[in-house]
Amino acid sequence: MDAIILQILNGLDKGSAYALIALGLTLIFGTLGVVNFAHGALFMLGAFCAVTLSRLLTLSHTVIDETKTDFLGNPLKVDMPYVNDIFGPEIGSTIIDWSVPLSILFAIPVMILIGVIMERGLIKHFYKRPHADQILVTFGLAIVLQEIVKYYFGANPIPTPAPDVFRGSFDFGAAVGMDPNVIIYPYWRLIYFAFATVIIGAVFAFLRFTTFGMVVRAGMADRETVGLLGINIDKRFTIMFGIAAAVAGVAGVMYTPINSPNYHMGMDFLVLSFVVVVVGGMGSLPGAVLAGFVLGILESLASMSAVIDLIPGINQVIIYMVAILILLTRPRGLMGRKGVMEE
């Protein structure tokens, strides 16, 4: 039982990342009708916004430390961040320590800009082309983006730790009177889950309670009619692309302390996120979120050794099995609208 609770907790966290990426994918598909294979790359670019800010904050000048030597026996060159010079060592190191949360502020405008440039510069030329072309061009774009990142940042993962106060884990078991060490969960993952909930809530509220959101929803339902009413729906959809990029980006920023980012991290999430979208129902925002969490939890439960012993390899295929099952029995997905994806 403890093991199951623990894996559900785990699944919520994994599901948060899936849900955030799938939410962006669905926003783009629902508004522009484009299957964006570069969405994983946006998640990765978000993570590298965190790396970039952390590099900017640790920009340093070298100081020679005569008391120590480097590997060739020369006096050791120590890097001294400019932030320390400006704010003093104490505040300076606190700012560096908090670089990941600070990166959210940095990533939102950057990612919106990248999203808008991507849509206006490339993807809009493919609206009238077959979906196979759209998939190829966005997939190609994803490869180009990750190679650019690899060129500048290298192939190795780059450690980007959470602020010191959030290291370590919370003992749920001990908090509710069970044995200690039975149900523990890292603080930062709890924060990630809370953060995802807030972002998802904000996107839904934006679409539901603002005029802008109402127009976008109307455009998703019937683009032509909204256009005939004299509303420039394309402009709004471009903005939605930017917002979707920002959602993927901040999901990436907050993910960096969980796994050190590398250029390939977007691809790792991309395929799973597509499965999430298909299971949730193409074009359905609540479906994407629900499916994200459900598949995250299922994946975690399937990784339990008791389950693997029973059905070897289940941990690697569970998500795809669920996807096949859903597509066979309910092709429009869990919450997809009737008729969509059904021939």
Place this chain on the structure above:
Amino acid sequence: MSNFQFTRRGLIKAAAATGAGLAMPTIISPAFAQNQAGYTNAPAGGTVTLGFNVPQSGPYADEGADELRAYELAVEHLNGGGDGGMMNTFSSKALKGNGILGKKVEFVTGDTQTKSDAARASAKSMIEKDGAIMITGGSSSGVAVAVQALCQDAGVIFMAGLTHSNDTTGKDKRANGFRHFFNSYMSGAALAPVLEKMYGSDRKAYHLTADYNWGYTTEEAIKSSTEAIGWETVNTVKTPLTQTDFSSYIAPVLQSGADVLVLNHYGGNMVNSLTNAVQFGLREKQVNGKNFEIVVPLYSRLMAKGAGANVKGIFGSTNWHWSLTDEGSKAFVKSFGEKYGFPPSQAAHTVYCQTLLYADAAERAGTFNPCGIVEALEGYEFDGLGNGKTLYRAEDHQCFKDVLVVKGKENPTSEFDLLEVVEVTPVDQVTYAPDHPQFAGGNLGQCNPGA
């Protein structure tokens, strides 16, 4: 949504086409270049070409880049440039700094992408199109085994790069292939006594193992060597090679009653699983009245960098480290450091040695004929290349030398200063019989000169 001409079938077709295009292995032809000299690619003019087959793209590209730096340094030294590096400390004095057998050394490079089919294709291209007489490099056991078999068939020598699986010189050994790197068995044999000294003999270990060849042999080696010192193995769990978030595998560890976690992971897997384990606060926990500990059997400095501060205090083993103070290591660190501005990795050291050893064998044999090289390297003992007295055993072409047990450094002074050598395990302690069960099966066969 009615305005989208989009069908599920269409999406799946397009996605499948994209995937199939990417996954299509390089199709290669069966013919190899041969000539009249009695062996493949006998050098005709005043030059000899070596083929450096390293990951230039993909997840191990940084390791591949360090290997290439070391190869270029080795070629420079062989041709008489630079300060000579380890040629000055090498116990054999056959190398004169005038190339190999008087021929100037040139090289071509290939990209293994850390994929067996891509690595075979690039090796084949270097042998057939560029006339490479020897292939060397790589950063994965899967690649090493695949390329070694190809070189055996083609009749060229293969000097393996980073490959730690027992199988490379075990069940998949080949007469034309040689390995300078250590292996899983040696890691187990070197680590166990140190772990016993540090953590005692009453421990319960939980293994997370990468689900492929290298993972299995490492798990088997560490399991049997730690069980020999009295540890109990509570559970061994295979994790998919493509896994990035290990939380669902790490979360149950504490519940199992284990007090040591062994991460049989390398590269990105190691960085992520270790980072996740530290996030879960495992190292601050007390289990069975003892501090919870983590062990990483195979360390690489380049990988340790990715895991950052998480490696502090964690034990593992490594083939070589730049902080060694023997004359060979010092000479190599000096030439590499002065040329590139930072210390070399174990990958760089391994491939530099491999190049020198090949060149030296050719000089001693007086020929580039692979069978001559094999004869010169089999049972060859030498010193001065950074790990003390070293033997290339004739029975399996495995190199036997001291193994380093290292620990993540508590107070690193630079981004290269991440590991400290805890113990240099003498070669006798890591030597095993050629028919040891962990290396069972396989046949070295006869050397193949090709033509």
